[in-house]
Amino acid sequence: MTQFKFDPSGAYATALGAQFNGEGTNFALFSDHAERVELCLFDEAGNETRLDLPEMEGGVWYGYLPGVVPGQRYGYRVHGPYAPSEGHRFNANKLLIDPYARQLTGPVVWNGALFGYDVSTGDDTTFDERDSAPYVPKCFVTDPAYDWDQDRALHTPWSETVIYEAHVRGLTMLRDDVPEEMRGTFAGLASDPMIEHLQKIGVTAVELLPVHAFLQDSHLIDKGLSNYWGYNTLNFFAPERRYLRTGEWGEIKEAVTRFHKAGIEVILDVVYNHTAEGSELGPTLSFRGIDNQSYYLHGEDKRHCYDVTGTGNTVNVAHPMVLRMVLDSLRHWVQEMHVDGFRFDLASTLGREPTGFEREGGFFAAIRQDPVLGSVKLIAEPWDIGEGGYQVGGFPWPFREWNDKFRDDVRAFWARKGGMKGKLAERLCGSPVQFNHSNRPATSSVNFIAAHDGFTLWDVVSYNDKHNAANGEDNNDGHDHNLSDNMGAEGHTDDADVIAARMRRVRAMLSTLMLSRGVPMILAGDEVGNSQDGNNNAYCQDNEIGWTRWANEAEGLTKTQAELAALRQKHPLLGEARFASDTxxxxxxxxxxxxxxxxxxxxxxxxxxxxxxxxxxxxxxxxxxxxxxxxxxxxxxxxxxxxxxxxxxxxxxxxxxxxxxxxxxxxxxx
CATH class of the missing domain: 2.60.40.1180 (Golgi alpha-mannosidase II)
Incomplete structure (x- = not known):
């Protein structure tokens, strides 16, 4: 094994993570309650060298190692009390992922050793002494250097923006004109056929479902399924390795560069409200073992996680160092990866203060004053499952918001549910009841009829009921309030009249979307009539149910979408940004x-x-x-x-x- 020795003259606590300076690497990890932190270095054979980080100030443990270069694999073991009743779950037998790691070796391998307690007992107050290192992905030291070739942010005005919500993997898996080895990756996403298609239908921004490294849930693996959508974040800096054809994060930078040259922005769907570690009964992979009490919210009984996300835990963004981690992650993706904005999953959680949701709270204030983040596109999913979590219209400028009222009212109007004319008029005008206040513009509303969560647009006119049996939950998962109408036949049909009727209604709904004030968002595949066979919760379907199907009976919709985008561009009145205007x-x-x-x-x-x-x-x-x-x-x-x-x-x-x-x-x- 290589001999390593810390050099105190090069060490600093001001930047977290593994920072390579051309000659060596500074390692820094925040843990306010730790008693000792070991840096664990691994060679390619998996041999481990443990070194105590020699310095600590302000809860940041750090040290500089000369000669450690990009490609070095590492992790941490953090020593401290294992006292669940006090909110502490330190267990140095568990190898931990650096929250600031830029790249990981691969997925978590499920094993009982991943848990800080004896999982066989179900008692989280027990203590497990098994080593988890063989089952935990290792972090990589990386070099951020990249030739951006004069790449510049596009800053497309909101009034001219047309968003396309897509899944990196699912978008190209069934795309025959994308080389097979590129399908399902960033390389395929930014391939010539995909960019040409997006330009044809007038897309100005792609909004990508989570690309941060995420965990594959064991219960899904046991069913032969997987976490397809990725709303189960393991690390906020490292990309999901499956989406990289080369395995190198530079592939994302190449994709962003290609999109920018084509006039298309890149927006990331990000999940800072919870992590993949789940409740107190979940595994110890990173944050829980580094400093459980700091990184997560807890109830009065500190043994248990406070959960308003439905995932078992809630990230404690009220803690200054946790908030800093989130902001550092966002800045990393903007400054180092050149993305153009973010859509925040369950964003109401991020605005929760001791008194409840607060639109002037610390998280929003921090972003709004940040010179980097305040200038990119910011979109909120304006709800969570906690009390007072539904906050459509409640977010501060410059945030835009997903408007589910638009979705529901447009679906209901075209399905002829009755009494919907007045509500449709509101949606066409930018939903002023929700957004015409606090100097917010009409572009505050992100209008959509279908998104990843729910029926596709074609399924809205093809199914009266959800068909989620493939998810293995006896069709009990997913929404029941779909406001859908099968137009005379449940699901796929060869009846030409039914197909024609569906085409007519989908065209009318797409028209309503593109002719309304606000920012239109199209679900990938809706412009070609993509179906998920009536599955309205395809989160676990990494297969032809969840992938975009490019060949089907409704391909003619592409022409309609292209015409609407051109019409919107020709007539700025349709995208009027201000409520108070001469219009x-x-x-x-x-x-x-x-x-x-x-x-x-x-x-x-x-x-x-x-x-x-x-x-x-x-x-x-x-x-x-x-x-x-x-x-x-x-x-x-x-x-x-x-x-x-x-x-x-x-x-x-x-x-x-x-x-x-x-x-x-x-x-x-x-």
Whole structure:
């Protein structure tokens, strides 16, 4: 084994993690309650050398080792009290992952030795003496150097942004024009065929489901399933190794560079509300063994985790050093990886203070004042499962928010649930009840009809009920409130009339999404009619259920999406960023006159959204019912868009024949 000796002259506590300076590496780990910290170095054969970190200040244990270069594998063993009733779960028999590790060797291998207690007893107050090192991935010392070739952030205005939510692996696994060895990786994600497709349909940003290293749950492995979505973070800096064709994190940088050159931003879905270690009965892999009391929230009984995420634990972002870790992680992905923004999973958890959710709380304040993070795109999933966790409209600027009210109201309107015209009008106008306050813009609302969690858009019109049997939970998982309608047949069908009806409704729903104020978000595959066979909770389906199916009966939707994106780009009125502006909206009935209370309640008649700006005017005609003739306001009009070919016909007498369940856009002649 190589002989290692710390050099105190090069050591510092100001930067955490393994920092390579060209000649050696400084190691630093925060643990406020530890009594001793061992740095564990591993050679390629798995032989371990243990060295006590020689310095500590402010709870940061650190030391500088000359000659340790990128590629060196390492981990930690942290000594301290094993006193669950006091919130301490130190166990130096357990090898621990550095929270700041930039790269890991591979996945966790499930074994009873991963637990700090004797898992066979189910009693977390017992103490397990087995060594977990053979089963825990090792950390790598890395070199952040990369030639970015003058890459620059795009900073696409929110009013021009079109988001595409996708899974790195699932997006390309069934894509025949992507080389097989690249499918399911960042290399495949940023391949020429994928970039060309995204440009064709007007996408300006890809929002990627979690790419941080995550844990494969043992109970899923036992069922022959896996954690496909990745909402089970093991480390906030290291990428998921399966997504790297080469195994090197530089592949992500290459993908980001290619996207930026194509005019497409990269947004990461990040999970800072909990970790993969689960409840107090979960394994000891990193944070729990480093300093359980600091990294996690606990109830009055410190033995048990406080859980508002439904995963067993909640990250304690109220602790300054834990908050720093989260901010350091975010800055790492912006500064070193050049990503353009983040979508925060269960973001209400991050705003929880002792008194409950606080929009002016420490986490949001820290991000808003940060010169790096304050300038990137920030999107909140504005809820968690705790009391007071539903906070749509409650986040501070510059955060944008997923708007599930848009999803539900648009689905209900087109499914003809009744009484939805007024609510649809609100969604078309940017959901002002939720967002027109505190100087927030209309682009605060991220509008979507389908996302990874729930039915795909095609399944919304193909299934009345969820079909989740493949998840192994007796179809008890997933949402029951889907606001879906199978249009006459449950699931896949060869009936041409049913397929045509589904196409018509999906086109109308896509049109509503792209013609509404706010930021449109498309679920990957919705533009080609992707189905998950009615599974509305495909979190464990790393197979053809969860992957995007590119070949199906609804490929013609791509043309519709491309036309809508071009229309939105041509007419900035549709993406108006401000609520308070010179743009006016007048709502008209099928006679061309002002809407009345009676017309708002009439589910079978069309509505006209008359949008007038300083230089142009648009009519958005929406018919959620049967075929109807609509009188247009005075003036000259030409048809700019129809959701279905032939579904809108402009007549010489100034009327518009609207077919059933269709959307049209008219503008003055150019």
């Amino acid at each position: 006016t909206v007048t709502w008209r009935g099928p006679d061309g006159g002002a809407m009345t209370d009676e017309l708002w309640q009439d589910d079978d008649s069309s509505i006209i959204m008359d949008i007038e700006g300083a230089e142009t005017r648009l009519l958005v005609v929406i018919n959620g019912g049967d075929a109807e003739t609509v009188a247009l306001p005075e003036g000259e009009w030409q048809l700019s868009f129809a959701s279905e070919d032939g579904s809108a016909t402009l007549k010489d007498d100034g009327t518009l024949n609207m077919d059933w369940q269709a959307v049209a856009v008219l503008a003055p002649p150019a």
